[in-house]
Amino acid sequence: NAGVTQTPKFQVLKTGQSMTLQCAQDMNHEYMSWYRQDPGMGLRLIHYSVGAGITDQGEVPNGYNVSRSTTEDFPLRLLSAAPSQTSVYFCASSYRLTRAGISSGANVLTFGAGSRLTVL
Amino acid sequence: EDQVTQSPEALRLQEGESSSLNCSYTVSGLRGLFWYRQDPGKGPEFLFTLYSAGEEKEKERLKATLTKKESFLHITAPKPEDSATYLCAVQGSGNTPLVFGKGTRLSVIA
Numbered sequence: 001n002a003g004v005t006q007t008p009k010f011q012v013l014k015t016g017q018s019m020t021l022q023c024a025q026d027m028n029h030e031y032m033s034w035y036r037q038d039p040g041m042g043l044r045l046i047h048y049s050v051g052a053g054i055t056d057q058g059e060v061p062n063g064y065n066v067s068r069s070t071t072e073d074f075p076l077r078l079l080s081a082a083p084s085q086t087s088v089y090f091c092a093s094s095y096r097l098t099r100a101g102i103s104s105g106a107n108v109l110t111f112g113a114g115s116r117l118t119v120l
Numbered sequence: 121e122d123q124v125t126q127s128p129e130a131l132r133l134q135e136g137e138s139s140s141l142n143c144s145y146t147v148s149g150l151r152g153l154f155w156y157r158q159d160p161g162k163g164p165e166f167l168f169t170l171y172s173a174g175e176e177k178e179k180e181r182l183k184a185t186l187t188k189k190e191s192f193l194h195i196t197a198p199k200p201e202d203s204a205t206y207l208c209a210v211q212g213s214g215n216t217p218l219v220f221g222k223g224t225r226l227s228v229i230a
Binding site: 004033035040041042043044045048058090092107108109110111112113114 | 152154156161162163164165166169207209211217218219220221222223
C-alpha cells in the first residue's frame with residue numbers, strides 16, 4: 001500500500017499565484033486533514049474532512065480552500081499565495097482505533113511525507 | 121479549548137543516558153493521547169495511543185505513561201537512532217480533531 005501520497009514535494013511560488021497541493025490515500029480512510037508545520041509553532045490544522053462531500057475548518061483556514069469529492073482525494077488550494085504561507089504542509093488520514101472491541105472514536109493519523117512550499 | 125504543552129523543547133543525551141519527555145494537556149473528555157515520532161524531512165509516524173490514566177505502552181526503548189494531566193515518554197538507554205522530534209497530541213470528546221504540542225527535539229550523541 002502507498003499510504004498517503006502528497007504532491008509536489010517542493011514548490012516555489014510568487015506572491016499572488018495560486019496552486020493546489022494534492023493528497024491521495026489508498027486505505028479507505030474516512031477522515032482526512034491538512035496541517036501546516038512552522039518552526040516553533042508545531043502542527044496546526046488547516047482543514048479537515050470526515051467523509052466525501054463534508055469539509056470543515058481547522059485552526060488556520062484563511063487563504064486555503066478544500067473539497068472532498070471522493071474518499072481517496074483531498075486537495076488543498078491556495079487561492080492567492082502570500083509569503084506567510086511559506087511552510088511545510090502535511091496531509092493525514094485516519095481510521096478509528098478500536099479498543100477491546102469497542103470503538104474509542106480516537107483517530108490514529110497516517111501522515112504523508114510533506115510538501116515544502118516557498119512563497120516569494 | 122484543548123491544549124498540549126511539551127517539555128523540554130530540546131533534549132541532548134549521551135548514548136545510554138535514560139530520560140523522560142513530558143506532555144501536559146487539558147482536554148474536555150479525553151478520547152485518546154497520541155505520541156508520534158518525526159524524523160527530519162519526513163511526516164510524523166505513530167508510536168502509541170493511551171486512553172485512560174494509569175495506562176502504559178512500550179515499544180523497544182520507549183515507554184509511554186498517562187495520568188489525568190500529563191503523559192511521559194520514557195527513553196531507556198537511548199541510541200543515536202532514537203534522535204528525532206517527538207510529538208504529543210490529544211483528541212477530546214465530540215470527535216474533535218487532534219491538537220498537537222510543539223514537540224521535543226531529542227538528540228542522542230554516541
